[in-house]
Amino acid sequence: MSPLVDLLARLVALPTVSADSNLACVDLLADRLDAAGARITRHFSENGAKANLLARFGPDEPGGLMLAGHTDVVPTAGQRWSTDPFRLAETRSPSGEPALRGRGACDMKGFIAGAVIAAEALRATDLARPLTLCFTHDEEVGGVGARRLMDELSHAGVPLPETALVGEPTALKIVRWHKGHLQLRVRLRGVGGHSSRPREGVNAIKHAGRVLAYFERLERALASRRSFEGVFRDYPHPVLNVGLISGGAAINMIAEQCEIALGYRLMPEEEPAAFVREVRAFLDAEILPAMRREHPGAGVELIAGNCAPAMATPAGTPLEAAIRASTGDADAEAADFTTEGACYSRAGIVSLVCGPGSIEQAHQPDEHITRDQLERGLRLIDGVIRRLCARPDRAAG
Numbered sequence: 562m563s564p565l566v567d568l569l570a571r572l573v574a575l576p577t578v579s580a581d582s583n584l585a586c587v588d589l590l591a592d593r594l595d596a597a598g599a600r601i602t603r604h605f606s607e608n609g610a611k612a613n614l615l616a617r618f619g620p621d622e623p624g625g626l627m628l629a630g631h632t633d634v635v636p637t638a639g640q641r642w643s644t645d646p647f648r649l650a651e652t653r654s655p656s657g658e659p660a661l662r663g664r665g666a667c668d669m670k671g672f673i674a675g676a677v678i679a680a681e682a683l684r685a686t687d688l689a690r691p692l693t694l695c696f697t698h699d700e701e702v703g704g705v706g707a708r709r710l711m712d713e714l715s716h717a718g719v720p721l722p723e724t725a726l727v728g729e730p731t732a733l734k735i736v737r738w739h740k741g742h743l744q745l746r747v748r749l750r751g752v753g754g755h756s757s758r759p760r761e762g763v764n765a766i767k768h769a770g771r772v773l774a775y776f777e778r779l780e781r782a783l784a785s786r787r788s789f790e791g792v793f794r795d796y797p798h799p800v801l802n803v804g805l806i807s808g809g810a811a812i813n814m815i816a817e818q819c820e821i822a823l824g825y826r827l828m829p830e831e832e833p834a835a836f837v838r839e840v841r842a843f844l845d846a847e848i849l850p851a852m853r854r855e856h857p858g859a860g861v862e863l864i865a866g867n868c869a870p871a872m873a874t875p876a877g878t879p880l881e882a883a884i885r886a887s888t889g890d891a892d893a894e895a896a897d898f899t900t901e902g903a904c905y906s907r908a909g910i911v912s913l914v915c916g917p918g919s920i921e922q923a924h925q926p927d928e929h930i931t932r933d934q935l936e937r938g939l940r941l942i943d944g945v946i947r948r949l950c951a952r953p954d955r956a957a958g
């Protein structure tokens with residue numbers, strides 16, 4: 562087994578589902594990188610159950626390259642897997658290529674393993690500029706770990722890297738733009754009672770139905786708010802998804818409450834507050850008065866939650882040139898999903914997304930990465946380090 566596959570197997574064996582601790586994974590990575598000569602810092606979450614990990618190589622100064630990945634994976638509950646998702650297994654891709662199956666193999670422990678193996682191959686004297694490996698917690702639940710880390714570092718005045726390669730699975734295509742993701746909740750508060758006496762209550766589920774109909778109309782309207790055409794190929798417009806609904810207590814009771822949760826994928830340069838205002842205006846004009854007519858105690862609330870920002874990185878950055886030189890790829894693409902790259906960009910770190918594996922595999926049952934992508938990912942990382950961090954006399958080859 563190659564060192565790369567061996568490390569990937571060890572990482573997959575640690576079930577770092579976002580809801581659970583990632584400390585065993587952070588310890589494994591920290592031990593390896595410490596042994597390779599890195600300066601290690603752990604940045605713990607509030608309750609100490611999780612940590613972001615930074616490992617720095619080379620000169621102790623600002624600038625240089627950051628290789629960024631998230632340690633957490635999405636749950637496997639409710640999915641049908643052919644083998645234990647937390648045991649790396651040999652498999653074949655649908656096109657028959659040799660591949661490795663396991664939760665996180667593609668999103669994104671394959672990249673993390675490549676970053677560690679590449680760093681282990683370095684000698685401190687090889688580096689003219691700093692190399693930082695940054696592995697976060699809680700990416701899959703709204704980029705929480707990366708945001709925390711950037712807040713912490715900027716408050717502490719820690720000098721930041723100049724540029725970041727975020728290794729989310731893009732099949733090694735360069736992603737310069739991606740959408741953001743705003744989480745919203747609509748909470749309807751009705752008035753409960755016995756279902757035999759409907760005039761004495763306000764059914765929150767009934768009013769929620771009108772809110773859902775509004776979101777359906779809005780979803781259609783969004784398809785015509787086009788921007789970045791030719792950049793975002795399939796969906797050059799914001800996208801809305803009602804993902805969760807809960808409400809009521811019993812079949813023979815007037816539903817006292819109902820909550821709808823939705824995600825809004827915003828375009829680069831779009832202001833999330835504008836969408837919040839639009840939804841709030843509808844609720845205030847259409848839903849609230851109707852509920853209050855039935856009972857003055859009823860109401861509706863709009864709660865704006867986490868917002869993962871969109872990303873738009875200018876063309877022609879040194880990182881882009883270094884990736885191109887390593888992969889031979891010409892075009893930059895846009896992604897419909899969000900990444901930590903937007904958070905790093907906001908902190909002033911010029912970020913691009915490019916990593917091994919297909920996004921179509923991410924979050925799926927029987928998630929896999931082809932051996933070819935895994936190995937090409939390592940070569941990309943190697944090449945980018947050499948081009949952006951190495952001493953000129955070591956940069957060749």
Ligand SMILES: [Zn+2]
Nearest residue numbers: 631668669729
């Ligand atoms: Zn990911």
